[in-house]
Amino acid sequence: MTMKKKYTVGILGATGLVGREMxxxxxxxxxxxxxxxxxxxxxxxxxxxxxxxxxxxVQIAEPEAFKGIDFLFSSAGGNVSKALVPAxxxxxxxxxxxxxxxxxxxxxxxxxxxxxxxxLRNHKGLIANPNCSTAQLVVVLKPLHDAFGIKRIVCSTYQxxxxxxxxxxxxxxxQSEQVLSGQPALPQVLPYPIAFNVIPFIGDFEPNGxxxxxxxxxxxxxxxxxxxxxxxxxxxxxPVANGHSESVNIEFSRPVSPQEARLVxxxxxxxxxxxxxxxxHFPYPLDVSGTDSVYVGRIREDVSxxxxxxxxxxxxxxxxxxxxxxxxxxEKMVEMGLV
Amino acid sequence: MTMKKKYTVGILGATGLVGREMxxxxxxxxxxxxxxxxxxxxxxxxxxxxxxxxxxxVQIAEPEAFKGIDFLFSSAGGNVSKALVPAxxxxxxxxxxxxxxxxxxxxxxxxxxxxxxxxLRNHKGLIANPNCSTAQLVVVLKPLHDAFGIKRIVCSTYQxxxxxxxxxxxxxxxQSEQVLSGQPALPQVLPYPIAFNVIPFIGDFEPNGxxxxxxxxxxxxxxxxxxxxxxxxxxxxxPVANGHSESVNIEFSRPVSPQEARLVxxxxxxxxxxxxxxxxHFPYPLDVSGTDSVYVGRIREDVSxxxxxxxxxxxxxxxxxxxxxxxxxxEKMVEMGLV
Numbered sequence: 001m002t003m004k005k006k007y008t009v010g011i012l013g014a015t016g017l018v019g020r021e022m023x024x025x026x027x028x029x030x031x032x033x034x035x036x037x038x039x040x041x042x043x044x045x046x047x048x049x050x051x052x053x054x055x056x057x058v059q060i061a062e063p064e065a066f067k068g069i070d071f072l073f074s075s076a077g078g079n080v081s082k083a084l085v086p087a088x089x090x091x092x093x094x095x096x097x098x099x100x101x102x103x104x105x106x107x108x109x110x111x112x113x114x115x116x117x118x119x120l121r122n123h124k125g126l127i128a129n130p131n132c133s134t135a136q137l138v139v140v141l142k143p144l145h146d147a148f149g150i151k152r153i154v155c156s157t158y159q160x161x162x163x164x165x166x167x168x169x170x171x172x173x174x175q176s177e178q179v180l181s182g183q184p185a186l187p188q189v190l191p192y193p194i195a196f197n198v199i200p201f202i203g204d205f206e207p208n209g210x211x212x213x214x215x216x217x218x219x220x221x222x223x224x225x226x227x228x229x230x231x232x233x234x235x236x237x238x239p240v241a242n243g244h245s246e247s248v249n250i251e252f253s254r255p256v257s258p259q260e261a262r263l264v265x266x267x268x269x270x271x272x273x274x275x276x277x278x279x280x281h282f283p284y285p286l287d288v289s290g291t292d293s294v295y296v297g298r299i300r301e302d303v304s305x306x307x308x309x310x311x312x313x314x315x316x317x318x319x320x321x322x323x324x325x326x327x328x329x330x331e332k333m334v335e336m337g338l339v
Numbered sequence: 340m341t342m343k344k345k346y347t348v349g350i351l352g353a354t355g356l357v358g359r360e361m362x363x364x365x366x367x368x369x370x371x372x373x374x375x376x377x378x379x380x381x382x383x384x385x386x387x388x389x390x391x392x393x394x395x396x397v398q399i400a401e402p403e404a405f406k407g408i409d410f411l412f413s414s415a416g417g418n419v420s421k422a423l424v425p426a427x428x429x430x431x432x433x434x435x436x437x438x439x440x441x442x443x444x445x446x447x448x449x450x451x452x453x454x455x456x457x458x459l460r461n462h463k464g465l466i467a468n469p470n471c472s473t474a475q476l477v478v479v480l481k482p483l484h485d486a487f488g489i490k491r492i493v494c495s496t497y498q499x500x501x502x503x504x505x506x507x508x509x510x511x512x513x514q515s516e517q518v519l520s521g522q523p524a525l526p527q528v529l530p531y532p533i534a535f536n537v538i539p540f541i542g543d544f545e546p547n548g549x550x551x552x553x554x555x556x557x558x559x560x561x562x563x564x565x566x567x568x569x570x571x572x573x574x575x576x577x578p579v580a581n582g583h584s585e586s587v588n589i590e591f592s593r594p595v596s597p598q599e600a601r602l603v604x605x606x607x608x609x610x611x612x613x614x615x616x617x618x619x620h621f622p623y624p625l626d627v628s629g630t631d632s633v634y635v636g637r638i639r640e641d642v643s644x645x646x647x648x649x650x651x652x653x654x655x656x657x658x659x660x661x662x663x664x665x666x667x668x669x670e671k672m673v674e675m676g677l678v
C-alpha cells in the first residue's frame with residue numbers, strides 16, 4: 001500500500017524516435033522509475049538524452065549493461081533485438097520488445113492490454129509489442145468481435161513516415177522543400193520519393209506477394225485476438241509525418257448496424273469516436289498525432305454486403321502503435337503482480 | 340477515306356483544370372476540329388485560352404453560344420451542366436458531360452469506351468463521362484469480370500487534390516509551404532488542411548453515411564458494367580497533386596490466381612501492369628501523372644478469402660478520369676458513325 005516499488009528502466013534504442021517517445025510516455029504516465037538506463041549502439045554511445053530534467057549519457061548496449069535492469073524497453077530494430085534480447089532476458093530483465101524479432105514465437109506473449117492482458121501471465125521474461133498498424137486495429141476489433149463475431153477483415157492503410165524513423169520524417173520535409181523549389185525529390189531512407197506521392201508497399205516482399213508489413217497484420221491480429229480471423233491488408237505509405245490511418249471493412253457473422261457498433265465502441269477502452277458529419281469532425285492524422293486514443297469515424301453500413309461495416313481508424317503510431325502500448329504492458333504487469 | 344469530316348468543338352469550362360486538359364488531349368490525339376469555341380461563366384469571359392498556337396477569347400456560356408457546335412465537352416460543374424446542357428442538346432450539340440448532373444438518368448449513356456461503347460448507340464445527344472475514380476476502376480474490372488465473374492468489390496481510394504480543381508493544387512502547395520515554415524495551414528478550397536494530412540471524405544454526405552463521391556462509385560460501376568456488382572468505397576483525399584490511387588479487393592465467383600488475372604489484364608485495352616517486386620516498380624501517382632494508361636500492380640491473392648484478389652490501381656484522374664475518356668467517347672462516336 002505505502003512504499004510503492006520503483007524499477008530500474010532500460011531504454012534500448014534511446015536515441016531513436018520510439019525510444020524518446022518511450023521516455024516521454026513513461027514520464028507522462030508517472031511510471032515508478034528508480035533509475036534510467038539509456039542504451040544504444042556504439043555509434044550513439046556518449047550521446048546525452050534528456051529524461052525530464054536529467055541529462056543522461058547513453059551507454060553501449062551490450063549484455064553487461066543489462067545487469068540490474070527490471071524493465072528493458074527495446075526498439076532498436078529487429079536485428080539488435082535478435083542479438084541482445086536473449087542476453088537481457090537471461091540477466092533477469094523483463095524485456096518489452098517493440099520489434100518483430102520475437103512476436104510470432106509461441107513462448108512470447110504478443111500483447112495489447114485492452115485485448116489480451118491475460119496472456120502476460122505466462123511470460124518468460126519477454127513480451128512482444130505488436131506492429132503499429134496492428135495495435136490500433138485490434139483495439140477496435142476486440143469489442144466488436146466480442147459483441148458481434150467478426151468473420152473477415154479487409155484493411156488498407158495510410159501510414160505516416162514516422163513509422164520508418166526520424167530520418168524518414170526529415171526526408172519527407174526535405175523532399176517537400178525540394179519539390180516546392182522545383183528540384184527533384186531524392187529518396188534515401190524510404191524506397192521511393194514520398195513528397196506529394198504515395199508508396200504502395202512497406203517493408204520487404206514475401207513469396208505470396210504481400211510485404212512483411214502486411215503479413216504482420218494478418219498474423220498478429222490472429223495471435224492477439226486468439227483466433228485466426230481472416231485478415232488481408234494493403235499497407236501504403238502516405239506523405240504524413242505522424243499518425244497511421246486505416247480504411248477497414250469488416251464482415252460480421254450477422255448484420256450489424258452502425259448504431260449498434262457505435263454503442264459498443266463508445267464503451268470500449270481507449271477508443272474515441274469522431275464521427276460528426278455535420279461538423280465534418282472525423283479522425284485526421286494531423287489532429288491525432290500526439291494523443292493516446294484510437295479514433296474511429298466514418299462508421300457506416302457496407303452497401304456491398306449485408307453483414308458488413310466500414311470504419312476509419314486513426315492513431316498515433318508512435319504512441320498506441322509503439323511507446324504507449326509498451327508502457328501499458330509494463331503497467332499491467334505491475335498491476336497484475338507479475339513482477 | 341478522303342475528306343475526313345471536321346467538327347466544331349465547344350469547351351464549356353475552358354479555363355478550368357479539366358477544360359484545359361480537354362483542349363490538350365483533343366490536340367494531342369489530333370481530333371478533327373474545324374473550329375474551337377471556348378466557353379465559361381461571365382466571370383471568365385474575355386479571358387484568352389491557348390489552343391495550340393491560337394489564342395482564343397472565352398465566350399460567355401449561354402444558350403445562343405451553343406449554335407453550330409457539334410461536340411460540346413462540358414466540365415464546369417454540376418450546376419452549370421444542369422442549367423445549360425439541356426439547351427445545348429436542344430440546339431443539336433452532342434454533349435459529353437463530365438459532371439455528375441445527368442450520369443444516373445436512364446436515358447443518358449454513361450460510357451467508358453473500353454467497357455460499354457455499345458451504349459453510345461442509343462444516345463439522345465447527351466453522353467455522361469463517369470467520375471474519375473470510377474473510370475479507372477471499370478477499365479480493370481471489365482476484363483476480369485468477363486473472364487472470372489466478379490461478385491463484390493471493396494475499394495479504398497487515395498485521391499489527388501487535382502480532382503478538386505486548380506485552386507486545390509495551389510492550396511496543397513501553399514499549405515505545405517506554410518507548414519514547412521512553421522505557420523498554420525489554412526484550408527479554403529478543401530474542407531480541412533491537406534498538407535501532410537489525409538482527409539477521410541470527399542464531397543457531401545448522404546443519409547446512409549457515405550459521401551456522394553463514394554456512392555458515385557457504387558452506382559456508376561453498376562451502370563457502366565451493366566450489372567449491379569456490389570461495390571463499397573471509402574474515398575480519401577491525400578496530399579498528392581495529381582493521380583488517383585485505389586486499393587481494391589475483389590471477390591470472384593471462383594478462385595482466381597494472380598497469374599490468371601495478370602494474363603487477362605495484360606491483354607486488356609489501356610492497362611499497363613507495373614508489378615515488379617525486385618525492382619520495386621509499381622504504380623506511383625507521381626509517375627503516372629501526365630500519362631494515359633491505367634496502371635495495375637500489387638496483384639496478389641487475398642489471404643482472407645479463397646476467391647479474392649487484391650490490386651493497386653493508379654491513373655491520371657485528369658486524363659482517363661476526365662479529359663481522355665471524354666475525348667475517347669467523341670472519337671468512338673465518329674468511328675461508329677453516330678455523328
